[in-house]
Amino acid sequence: AQSVAQPEDQVNVAEGNPLTVKCTYSVSGNPYLFWYVQYPNRGLQFLLKYITGDNLVKGSYGFEAEFNKSQTSFHLKKPSALVSDSALYFCAVRPPFSGGYNKLIFGAGTRLAVHP
Amino acid sequence: EAQVTQNPRYLITVTGKKLTVTCSQNMNHEYMSWYRQDPGLGLRQIYYSMNVEVTDKGDVPEGYKVSRKEKRNFPLILESPSPNQTSLYFCASSLALAGGLSGELFFGEGSRLTVL
Numbered sequence: 001a002q003s004v005a006q007p008e009d010q011v012n013v014a015e016g017n018p019l020t021v022k023c024t025y026s027v028s029g030n031p032y033l034f035w036y037v038q039y040p041n042r043g044l045q046f047l048l049k050y051i052t053g054d055n056l057v058k059g060s061y062g063f064e065a066e067f068n069k070s071q072t073s074f075h076l077k078k079p080s081a082l083v084s085d086s087a088l089y090f091c092a093v094r095p096p097f098s099g100g101y102n103k104l105i106f107g108a109g110t111r112l113a114v115h116p
Numbered sequence: 117e118a119q120v121t122q123n124p125r126y127l128i129t130v131t132g133k134k135l136t137v138t139c140s141q142n143m144n145h146e147y148m149s150w151y152r153q154d155p156g157l158g159l160r161q162i163y164y165s166m167n168v169e170v171t172d173k174g175d176v177p178e179g180y181k182v183s184r185k186e187k188r189n190f191p192l193i194l195e196s197p198s199p200n201q202t203s204l205y206f207c208a209s210s211l212a213l214a215g216g217l218s219g220e221l222f223f224g225e226g227s228r229l230t231v232l
Contacts, residue, residue, distance in 0.1 A: 004158075032219045043120070043206055043223030044159075090158060094219045102147070102166060102217050103174065106159040 002027045004093050006107035013081045014115050021076040021110045023091030032094040033074040034104065035065055039087045047089075050074060061085070081114045088112075118143045122207050122224035129197055130232050137192045137227050139207030145222070146212035148190035149174070150182065152203040153226075159206065165190055166212055197231040204228050 003026045013019045025031065032051050036044040048059025055067045065076045074091060091107040120141045129135055141148065149164035151174075161174030165184040179201055181193040190209075194201060205228075208221040 034219055036221075041225075043225050044208075044221070045223070046220050049219060092219075094217060102164060102172070103149075103161050104217070104219060104221065106151075108156055108158040 002093070002095055002105055004091050004105050004107040006089075006091055006110045008110050009108075010111045010113060012113045012115065015083055016080050019078050019081045019085070019112065019114070021089050021091075021112060022073070023075060023107060024071070024073045025091070025093045025105075026072065027093050027095050027105070029096035031096055033065075033067060034092040034094070035059065035063070035074075035076050036090045036092060036106075037061075037087050038090065038109075044090060047076075081112075083114045083116055086112055086114045118222065120207055120209055120222050120224040122205075122227045124227060125225060126228050128230045128232065131198055132196045135194050135197060135229075137194075137205060137207075137229070139190045139192065139224060140188050141190075141207075141209040141222065142188065143209060143222065144187065145209035146187070147210045147217055148184065149208050149210075149221070150180070150190070150192045151206045151208065152176065153206060154203055162192070162205075194229075197229075199231050202229060202231050 005024045034049045035047040038044045050057045050067045058064045088109045090109050092104040123138050146167045150162040151159040160176045163182040165171045207224040210221045211218045
């Protein structure tokens with residue numbers, strides 16, 4: 001079955017330190033990969049996506065994500081965390097054309113807490 | 117301003133009392149979708165629509181109905197709500213490209229529904 005795993009319910013990091021939020025997926029073929037962020041009492045906001053090309057993609061608010069095909073991973077990273085980055089982060093996958101291309105499959109979410 | 121608008125934002129109702137959650141987008145997007153968000157489960161797709169009069173089931177469609185009579189609107193109908201439909205609901209929209217869903221979803225602010 002197609003799925004997205006975010007192995008950490010919560011990630012704690014000190015302000016100014018680098019952060020990583022992990023995501024692995026189980027989808028055959030070459031999917032599109034996404035990260036979304038949800039701030040309290042708000043809808044999800046698009047952060048970045050990977051379709052093809054360079055394995056390191058850059059997105060909004062200084063975030064970037066690294067695609068690793070052999071490990072089927074798409075980890076979200078930021079070199080220096082801010083307290084304002086504290087939010088719920090979702091990894092999502094759009095299966096390739098032949099496998100359900102009209103949906104995004106979301107992970108369960110990882111809560112990022114950045115401490116001053 | 118580009119936005120997806122959901123109403124109501126909060127609703128408490130009783131078992132069996134029909135209700136409708138409205139969703140409207142002003143970006144002329146072909147694709148619209150409803151998700152429910154539950155703790156530990158991430159977002160699960162209820163129904164989606166690729167265009168006017170074209171709708172299809174997502175992963176958890178039981179107990180829900182939708183319609184797409186106009187491009188901008190995609191209401192979610194609970195004919196006979198039950199307590200297990202207590203959840204946070206999100207409407208989202210996106211462009212539909214030749215190869216399928218672009219994946220960059222625009223989300224509404226969410227509708228928190230409680231069924232007693």
